[in-house]
Every structure is written in C-alpha cells, then in structure tokens.
Amino acid sequence: xxxxxxxxxxxxxxxxxxxxxxxxxxxxxxxxxxxxxxxxxxxxxxxxxxxxxxxxxxxxxxxxxxxxxxxxxxxxxxxxxxxxxxxxxxxxxxxxxxxxxxxxxxxxxxxxxxxxxxxxxxxxxxxxxxxxxxxxxxxxxxxxxxxxxxxxxxxxxxxxxxxxxxxxxxxxxxxxxxxxxxxxxxxxxxxxxxxxxxxxxxxxxxxxxxxxxxxxxxxxxxxxxxxxxxxxxxxxxxxxxxxxxxxxxxxxxxxxxxxxxxxxxxxxxxxxxxxxxxxxxxxxxxxxxxxxxxxxxxxxxxxxxxxxxxxxxxxxxxxxxxxxxxxxxxxxxxxxxxxxxxxxxxxxxxxxxxxxxxxxxxxxxxxx
Amino acid sequence: xxxxxxxxxxxxxxxxxxxxxxxxxxxxxxxxxxxxxxxxxxxxxxxxxxxxxxxxxxxxxxxxxxxxxxxxxxxxxxxxxxxxxxxxxxxxxxxxxxxxxxxxxxxxxxxxxxxxxxxxxxxxxxxxxxxxxxxxxxxxxxxxxxxxxxxxxxxxxxxxxxxxxxxxxxxxxxxxxxxxxxxxxxxxxxxxxxxxxxxxxxxxxxxxxxxxxxxxxxxxxxxxxxxxxxxxxxxxxxxxxxxxxxxxxxxxxxxxxxxxxxxxxxxxxxxxxxxxxxxxxxxxxxxxxxxxxxxxxxxxxxxxxxxxxxxxxxx
Numbered sequence: 001x002x003x004x005x006x007x008x009x010x011x012x013x014x015x016x017x018x019x020x021x022x023x024x025x026x027x028x029x030x031x032x033x034x035x036x037x038x039x040x041x042x043x044x045x046x047x048x049x050x051x052x053x054x055x056x057x058x059x060x061x062x063x064x065x066x067x068x069x070x071x072x073x074x075x076x077x078x079x080x081x082x083x084x085x086x087x088x089x090x091x092x093x094x095x096x097x098x099x100x101x102x103x104x105x106x107x108x109x110x111x112x113x114x115x116x117x118x119x120x121x122x123x124x125x126x127x128x129x130x131x132x133x134x135x136x137x138x139x140x141x142x143x144x145x146x147x148x149x150x151x152x153x154x155x156x157x158x159x160x161x162x163x164x165x166x167x168x169x170x171x172x173x174x175x176x177x178x179x180x181x182x183x184x185x186x187x188x189x190x191x192x193x194x195x196x197x198x199x200x201x202x203x204x205x206x207x208x209x210x211x212x213x214x215x216x217x218x219x220x221x222x223x224x225x226x227x228x229x230x231x232x233x234x235x236x237x238x239x240x241x242x243x244x245x246x247x248x249x250x251x252x253x254x255x256x257x258x259x260x261x262x263x264x265x266x267x268x269x270x271x272x273x274x275x276x277x278x279x280x281x282x283x284x285x286x287x288x289x290x291x292x293x294x295x296x297x298x299x300x301x302x303x304x305x306x307x308x309x310x311x312x313x314x315x316x317x318x319x320x321x322x323x324x325x326x327x328x329x330x331x332x333x334x335x336x337x338x339x340x341x342x343x344x345x346x347x348x349x350x351x352x353x354x355x356x357x358x359x360x361x362x363x364x365x366x367x368x
Numbered sequence: 369x370x371x372x373x374x375x376x377x378x379x380x381x382x383x384x385x386x387x388x389x390x391x392x393x394x395x396x397x398x399x400x401x402x403x404x405x406x407x408x409x410x411x412x413x414x415x416x417x418x419x420x421x422x423x424x425x426x427x428x429x430x431x432x433x434x435x436x437x438x439x440x441x442x443x444x445x446x447x448x449x450x451x452x453x454x455x456x457x458x459x460x461x462x463x464x465x466x467x468x469x470x471x472x473x474x475x476x477x478x479x480x481x482x483x484x485x486x487x488x489x490x491x492x493x494x495x496x497x498x499x500x501x502x503x504x505x506x507x508x509x510x511x512x513x514x515x516x517x518x519x520x521x522x523x524x525x526x527x528x529x530x531x532x533x534x535x536x537x538x539x540x541x542x543x544x545x546x547x548x549x550x551x552x553x554x555x556x557x558x559x560x561x562x563x564x565x566x567x568x569x570x571x572x573x574x575x576x577x578x579x580x581x582x583x584x585x586x587x588x589x590x591x592x593x594x595x596x597x598x599x600x601x602x603x604x605x606x607x608x609x610x611x612x613x614x615x616x617x618x619x620x621x622x623x624x625x626x627x628x629x630x631x632x633x634x635x636x637x638x639x640x641x642x643x644x645x646x647x648x649x650x651x652x653x654x655x656x657x658x659x660x661x662x663x664x665x666x667x668x669x670x671x672x673x674x675x676x677x678x679x680x681x682x683x
Contacts, residue, residue, distance in 0.1 A: 069582055089585040102583035106601045115597075116587035167588065 017043040022075035035061040037227040052214040053224035095164035103148040110144040116167035134162035243284035248296040255340040277313035295363040299343040303358040312356025422654035440655035468636040472618035475557035479565040487569035548630030556624040564613035572606025
C-alpha cells in the first residue's frame, strides 16, 4: 500500500538503506511490545529522508536499528548493499546526531569533532584538517577550544552535527535534533541542515514528530504509526494525496467527509457528498470496494462563495472566524450538522453569515 | 549638582553593601565554628603533643623524659654503634616504609580493578535495584574489622576453605602457604577497604550519561576505547576519591598486617604500635607517625595535582 512513486527530484535512485521485514519487540510475554512490526523501507542515496509520526510510533526505534544500538528481532537491514543488521554501532559507517547532542563534556569542541576519526586511527594531520573543515562548515571556527558546556544550545547542535559528519559517514541519522531549540533557532537550523545535506551529499535520515519540519526539509517522508509505515512519499504527495485517514489527520488541518463511493475503475471513482453533489475521486489503491468511504479536503482547497452561487456544492453558516495573520480560518456549519474549516485570505465574514462552498475538482479517498 | 547627589547615593549603597558582606562573612564563620573546635581539640592538639614528644627522650618504662633530643629522627635513618657511638646509615625503617607503601599501593590498584567493574555493574542496574546492591557492599561494615580479619584468616590458613577445596579437587597436594605472607596482607587490605573504593566510584558512574557511551560507540570506538576515552575520564573524580580512601588507611593499617602478616614482616602501623608497647620508645613512635603523615601528605599533593590536571578539564 505504502505508495512510493517514481522519483522526480532528479537525485540518484540507488538504495542506500534497505530495510526488509524488520520487526523489533521489547519485553517478553504479556508485556511484549511491538515497536516495529514487519517494516520495509528503502532510503535512497543522497536523500533527505524523514521518519514522521507521533511519539511511540517506532520512528526512533527504526533509527536506533539503523545505527546499531538495537538489533532487529526479525528482518534484514542493508546499507549500501551490505547486510549490517547484526553489526555493532562502531562497525557501521553511520553516525548519529542525538536529541540531547550527547557531546563529551570532558573534551573541547575540537576534540569532540575529531573523536570519530581519532577512534578510526586516522593520522593526526588528517584529523586536524577534518576538524578545521568541519568547524568551517558549521561556522564555529572561533570556538574550537571551548569546553562544550560553555556553548549555547544552538552551538552545541552545530558541534554535534560537525562531530557526526567529520568521519564522512554514508548515512547521517538525526534523532529529533531540533526539538530542544526555540522556534527562531529551529527555523534557522532547518535551513542549515538542508544546506549541510546538499553540501556534503550524505544521506540524511531525520526523525521528527513535527509535521511542518518534515514538510519543510524532506525529499521524502515516511509517516509512521504504531510500528507501521503508513505512507511514503514526497512532502507534496503526503500533504495533498494522503492515503490513510491517520496521515491526513496528522499533517496539517483537514476536513474529512463521509461519502458514498461508486463507479470504481482502477484508482479513480466518483463520490456522492451528503448534499447530493458528486465529485471525481482519486483512490489510494486500486479497486477500493464501492460504498461508504471518507474523503479529505484541505481548508485551502475550498473557496467561500455566495450562498446562491450555482457552483457551490455545499451550503452552511459561518460559526467562527479565526484570524492568524496571513489569512483566516472560517468555520462553517453545514446543513447536515457537521462543521468544516475553510482557509481564506479574502474578506472577513461575520458569524451567522450564510455561505456556499466551492469544492476542488477532485478529492482524495482515504482508507483507515 | 545631579552628579553630586548621585555619587552620594552610590557611597551609601556601597556602605550598605559592605555591611551586608561583613554580616555574611561573620555568619559563615559561625557555621564553621563546630568543625574548627573538633579539629582543634581532637586533631591539632594531639598532633602538637606528638610533635613535642618526638623531640624528647624516651623514658625507661615508657612515656618521655623532658630532655630535648633529635635521636628519634636520627634513629629513623641511622644506626648508632653501641661501642663507639658512631652513626652508620641503616635502611631498616625505610624498608618498612617502602614495604608499606608498596602493599598499600598494590591494594589500591587491586581494589580499583575489582571495584570498578562492581561499581559499573551497580550503576547499570535499574535505580530500584541499586540500593540492594549497595546494601550488599556496605554489609561487611556491620561487623567489626577484627572479626572480619579473623574470618579471612580462617579462610586462607593451611587448613582453610581455600586450601581444602583446592586439595579435594586435586589441584594441589600440599597446602599453599598464604597466611603470614605479604600476599595475605595484600588480600586482607583489599577486602577491608574495597567498599571505600566502590562507593565513590559508584557515585561517579551513577551520574554517567549512558547516551555518551552510545555516542562513542556510534563514533567507531570499540568497547575498550569507550572505557578509556569516555567512561574512565568521566569517573575520574570517583577514581581519585576511591584511591585516596583506600591508600591512606591501607598505609597505616594495623590489624590486617598484625593478624594476616603474622607480625613478622612489619608495616608502618605495627612499627608505631610497637614503639608505644614493647619497645617503650614513645619519641621514636611519635617521629615515625609524623614521618608517615608527611609521606601521606606529600603523595596526596602529588597525586591530586597529577590527577587534577586532566580532571580539571571537566569544567
């Protein structure tokens, strides 16, 4: 089901990480928990790939399996074509940026950055060169000899990145690295991370629960829930064509309508809205059985119109208008009783105003 | 005019600040008073007596006669010929100090090698179980050191459990002589002072952020490299404290060498005790005790300075 359409970003299609049927359980007997349940995924070379989901969905477990901190209960993990599932972390050409950075407090910034190369037994001059290069890359040259506890959160973040990038791993894993930063710094670091990824050409696997962060930075996103991957796709796909109700709900605001589906043919069909109007629909998979289904429409994909406008397929009453700067969210109570949200940048309407809703040309059918 | 007023206010503010600071200092001194009294009465006062005694002459039946003499210190390094009173260098007492330092150092290293994995084991247990293991570590303290040392004696003597079980499985024919050797003293010292090593090590290791260990593994450090570059440096304060706590009492140990060493090979503690007992040479006993103190203080200064050099970079 997890649709994985052809890559249109122009990047290499070679698989860097391939997970096949990976299951990870913790505990025994009654307290046994499936952190990951038969997960398969492919992450391409030079890709900014994001694992997105609520806490407890298994995204961090998947990351730790790739890093080698946990071993899979079942399944294989391949890195660049080689089976790595049972190698210890220090034998994998993969480095991690930890959520709390985990910088060594008894070492200077420079020694932290050089640690990986030092452990690999590289020569002193090579290490020194790499440290200088990394310090320049994260713009921290002036702080090379500081102790790490004298750094701000943003600076620690940069050191952690430089430390993980210095040995030039094949894959960089990032475990919610921005969650401890304030909003402004987080926005800066998002751009910074994107820049680092394209400059180094290293495959980034980024874990977050922040959907906006995921949409901003990723080449592709995998949405996870309860140990399963629900959908993999480019940010626009995930946002505009969510396949599952959970994906639609988790990412951004969305209106969900209960409708009747018929005329199913391949991945298209026709749905009938509660008011009787019909719309062509896209199906997440071929041959969804006709009958009661849900469709999702983003608030910005509907327009408010005059109640008498013949193009308005739904009618209702404005109940609330929430202004958020760049526009307003208009809450409309439909004739059937349900409420929808419409985003508008136009005129602000009063509560109680009768309006019509113009729907998009096509809608996306969701499966549970 | 405004500036004049301003500086007047500043002066008054400074004055008030000074008064508050003086108050704070006085209160701190008062808090320190009980400690100062205890150290003064039970520390400095006896030490002064020891210092004075070491420069007096021995009394015939013990005690001292009030005649100034540096004989005690001379005796430490030289032997006085009984016939012509000439001094010749003698290493007897120096060798006792050397042996004691060697044994205490060995016991410290031994306790560190045994104590570190133990402390790491406890620190890696879930918090709810740690108290149980710590309880086991401190359990021997519930029994008197003398009794515990006798227990060690019973275990390692020729007919003890160790020898009997080794003989019964046919590993040896004759009992191994462990008791009344340096090795017995070494064992006894490790056993007696192991908890003093484990507890400070545990206190350091408990605070170790395990994510740092993961980070090091991730950065290509093998298990041994993680130990050397992350765990040991982070545990350094505990290692320093544990080594001091084992080495110092080990150096002055009395019961352990007396019982397990058979008293035939002396350690400093036994030498000093002997001077106040059988030898009836209180000035020499005092001098020996003071020399021990100076040795301990000097080695501490060297050790802390050396260990502190890298430890300081913890910031």
